[in-house]
Amino acid sequence: MKPDSAAACAGSAARPASTAETAEALRRSVARQFRRSLHIRTLDTGSCAACEQEIRLLAAPHYDLHRLGFFFTPAPRHADLLMVTGPMIRAFDIAARKTYEAMPGPKLVVATGACALGGVYQPDAFTHGGIGETLPVDVWIPGCPPSPLALLQGLLVAVDRLAEKVQDLTFIRSGGHR
Amino acid sequence: MTPLPLMYGAAAAWALAALAVLAGGASRPGIRAGCVMSGLGGAAALAGGVSSLLSGNSRVVTAGGSVVVGSLQLQATSLAGVFVALLGLVAVATAAFVPRYHEPGRATGLYLAVYNLALLASLAVLAAGGVVTFLVAWETMALLCYLLILRRPRRDDVAGGAFWFLALSETGFVLIVAAFVILAAKTHSMQLDVIAARAHLVPGAWRDTAYLLALTGFGFKAGLVPLHVWLPEAHPVAPADGSAFLSGLVVKLGVYGIALFAFRLLPAGPAWRGILTMAAGAATAAIGILYALNERDIKRFLAYSTIENIGIIVTAFGAAMTFWAYGQRLLWAFLLLAGLYHVANHGSYKTLLFLEAGVIEHATGTRDMDRLGGLAHRMPRASVITFAGTLGIAALPPLNGFVSEWLIFQGLFQGFRTGSHLVAILIVLAAATLGLTAGLAIYAFVRGYGIPFLGMPRTRRAAAASEAGQPVAGPALLAVACVALAVGAPVVLTALARAMRTVTGVALRPVLLPGNLTVIPAHTKFSGFSPTYLTVFLLAVLAVPGLIYLAGRPRADSLIVPVWDGGLVTFKPRMQYSAMTFSAPTRVTFDALYRPTVSVRRASDDPAGRSGPVHYESQATPVFERYLYRPVIRVFEWLADFIRPIQSGDVNLYLFYVFAAVLVAYLLGAL
Amino acid sequence: MTALQQDPGLPGLLSLLGHDAPAGDGPVVTVSLAAADLETAVRRLSAAPGARLADVFGSGGNPAIDGDPVIVRMVWGLDSDRRYLITESVIEGDRYPALSDIVPAAFAEECEIYEQFGIRPAGGKPLNRVALPPQAGPDFPRLGRAPAEQPADVHAPHVVGGQAFEFPFGPVRQAGVESLYYGLVTSGEEVVDLYLLTWHKHRGVEWRMRGRTPREALFQVERAEGLGAVGSGWAFAAATETALQVQPPDQALRTRAIALELERLYNHAAATAALCQSTGLAVGQAAAEIALERLLRLNAATFGHRYLFGVIDIGGTRSGPDAAALRRELPGAYGELRRAADALLGTNSFLDRLEATGILTPEAARRLGLVGPVARATGLAVDARADHPAEPYAGHPPVVATGEGGDVLARFRVMLAEAAESVRLIGDLLEAGAGPGRADLPDDVISRTGPSGNTGRTGLGWAESSRGEALAWVSLDDGGRITRARLRPASVRNWRGFDDACRSQNVFTDIPIIEASFWLTVAGTSR
């Protein structure tokens, strides 16, 4: 996440804008606190409702994220992780800020879906074109919409139970192999 | 010092106060002086009441007198002692309240003079030792109260409210006169002592008739349903101290009248008399609180809650009479004691609440709960004092209302001692009704305190409210009295019990244990508790969370964020519960009683294009006014049409009427 | 005004409007009306039993061009006549006849036109804020000119008399649902009024589409309402194809239809799950979600996307169905839904919550111009597949399921019946042969370059999405770029029936049930 946005964001989980290593170490220590049980609050900042459907399905029998110690909560007061979908409509800024500030620290923010990652909408008068500049994002989950499996992986990465994979991917297929 | 002289002192002080405010009512010092006098009088009355409690009935003092009207007879009795003391308390508190509340002016001077004379008249009622004295004083008191209510005759509803009071009061007066005449005729005496002594000579039928007449007559003043309609009309239009006096004392005079007949003049009576009284009381209590729940005007709300409390007291009296009929003298005396204690308690906190209602009205310009809100932050003193009164009237420990209601319940729960199953069931039914009433009362006063004082201000006036320059001393004194009456209950009750012995002849003393500050209702093996220790215990319990907080305060820095509102842009005052919506469940549950008529209007109610604000009104049908009083009023209007012809307005004609009337009177005398 | 007893048919209507019979036999007839005649014409049309107001929208009014007039178009569904009638009226100045006084269903669109083009209906009726947020000033991007003054939130009721108060709910509601604010005006017990604020999610999709080629725009259209991607996409593609006079190959049309029916299937399964959740029947929810997940996987297996994004393309489809996978998986997946539904219909504690909940009368539905299962549950047989049959539905007519009572249960039953019908249709369409296919478009449409200028190539497209009739209207310049595109998903119309359904109720806790039975998206209505 961008350090400036961290500074800009009041009450964000203690995250000094210092070197990358310390930030990374801090992230891991925070994530470790959430390993066993984590409560998720979702926030729709202008999605097309497909991301919401996939998130709802996380609790469905096929995926059942409760078995991994994740739970949904309607109250940001009880939430440790904010799952944000949509391109962050400007008209929604107040609600988004209030929701984030209502969460007790330490807290994680997961940007969910291509809109939230700046894919579908460019910044303009209607939207910020991605949530990065409004909220301090910890984990980014691509996909339009991200399938429940992708969401599961993202959540597990967020709490440091899975290693991030995309960093090592090249998206290059040389020659015909594989 | 004997009580009567103290009362003379009080009377004199009030007379002087009346003169002082008449003379200097236009200036603040004048009003102050009058109030000081009035307060001194109150103190004297308080002392007189207490001393008459301690010293029992004094002998009758007779002064002047003539063949026609009889003589002025005064007597300090322990039954009246409680009321006299209450009168003193109310007078002192009001005296402390008035100077900051009223603007100087001739009208104010007149009003205060009338008020002081009303105090005087009430004292005379309580100190009356003879029938004539009693009746004259009573009528004077009623007329003076009428003038009190008429403080601002030009405002809407004032004349109407005052007229309701006068009309019902006069109707009651006729019945009271009848009751006294029956007793006087049957006992050949105009002196209350003698009447009480010879009451057993009166034939049963006449005794019951007299009692029923008295119950109804005084019921009008006390506000027994359905004779209560003047209270919600008169209280809102009178000034704060005026309505405080009405609720704090005047209605209590009605109770005194009932007690006078039930316990002093005609103690012996059949069970149905008591059961009837009890039923009337229970019905009054329940209906009173239910109507209170449907009121937004603070003063109307308080007026209805007065009706409820009167109901509780009368229920206690009725149960007591029932127990007498079944030979349970101990419970008889005990319930009388409990009832009188509730009189004192209600007098203190209801006066407090009415005075504070006046403070709120001055600070915000409205009595409508739904235009208030958030006053706790803007008027901290008023909110603390009101909270004490609210705890008291909601009968929550450790305040005094709880003690007296607990005593009354303990008395009722022993209905089984009557031996008669039917009566036992009836008494338990009454207890159940009071239980419902008590529950609703808590509901009503959570609302009555929460809506104006908590939450966000609903109007600009409420947001700008300030209690600077508002009276404090009077209500504060009453709050102290409430606490004292709760913590000191065992002592007070012991004193009361000793005093009542002169009325009941039953010694309750051994079953009240002042030694270890415990109250035991009548029978040792039934139950008992100590208000004092309860208070201490509750305070300790309340202290625990505070200690825990202090001990376990988080070391890490905590994050203070606003209340979670679902991400609204702004949380608006219109988004909080209002008084009427808070009590909506009762309106739905008891709609048979309210018969609400609902209307929803808005600029455009087209399903496709709804727009504009919603007007939602739900009006309860005024059942008694519409179905009981309106027909009566019609009849009277119809009769008035016949009488009109003899009203020509010609002076000579009226002189002739007078001459004729006197002639008839002499002829009757001659026969 | 002349109230007609029997359906006059199109020629009759046109003669009423002072036009002669249509040239040719196209499914869409466009007539232009002078602003002066607009009121009388609308009166006559609304009085005609066969005519249903489907949409009202504006175009033109370019702030750059001084005095550029706004063109108000009304789309009427002449359902019995199997045709759409579009009336075009050029509005000079900033006033036009108040349509909603005659056809209440036009009110929301009047508000929208005021917001976007700054012209308001005569009569000074208070207009509600629809799409643009409160902070949208005069320089906020719009389709036309900014209105003289901001539309106030006159929707928001002030509590008068203190006997009712507003129970605020949202915009951030329970986890896993879209952002939506509703103000619940209640007397403490009964629901006095309920109003929605949806501008939290307005992304200005129609505004974005201007100047784009249809293909680029289609990407936005599919993501305007993700749970209705095929419906909106098809409507938009059809509109463009009409504008470009392109005819997609039949097998591509059948492929679209299969995708559309699959979309209907998974949406109705999702609605079933939501109904169970709102009634607290966790086991039923699990069963329905199993069916839902299997249907979504079926979508992925058949078209390569769980929500069928990217199936539709201008002039055809981008991917064909994997017929084998479809034949193999569909019976099982649908069987799940069927079994769950049967069990639900046998669970009284569930049905009791649905019966007589959120009732809508046919009158209200017609008056509000509701569409889809919500309208059909009240007994109105409104279904674009049957009323305006285009290929492939002309060859494979669906059996329109209607209910009675208009309560939640009726909606639920209608959805189940439609699911069954969808499975049948998919079977037929597969038999008839479906596959990818795409008609060639004029080159200029594909490239981003090309001259600009308006030759008025316009077209109307429609599809019966799972929520009801979805409409789209486009006008292209001769560079093939979009000058104005109108999207009207079914959610736009059906939300306005929601508060009526809630007002028929006295219990708050029924509102989530009603919302689930409507199964609308906020994204669709505030696109």
Add this chain to the structure above:
Amino acid sequence: MALWFLRGLRRGVITTRYPARADDSATALPTPPAFRPEALTRELADRLCLVCPSWALTRNGDVLFFDAGACTACGRCREMAPEAVTTSGEFELAATNPAHLVKRIPLLGEGSS
């Protein structure tokens, strides 16, 4: 309710074993493209950038920058140049840093120096 309970028992466990074990339902999911650098020329790269509706592709000199976060896996690029673009088959794309999602694709096709 008992009916529902039995129904659940009869169905047995259907929950995925992910992450302990891979889930085969992932294979049908749309996934971002993978590129063949040797088949990519500047001119092709520019066309790809144009056809991408979500601004996931940008060319800078001889490098094509691919933002896997912005990519919606819509497949338009694959359709346009099947010889240069295939699917990556990757769905586990969560990143702790948006920079990790931006990939450099060298343009090695002939015509590009």
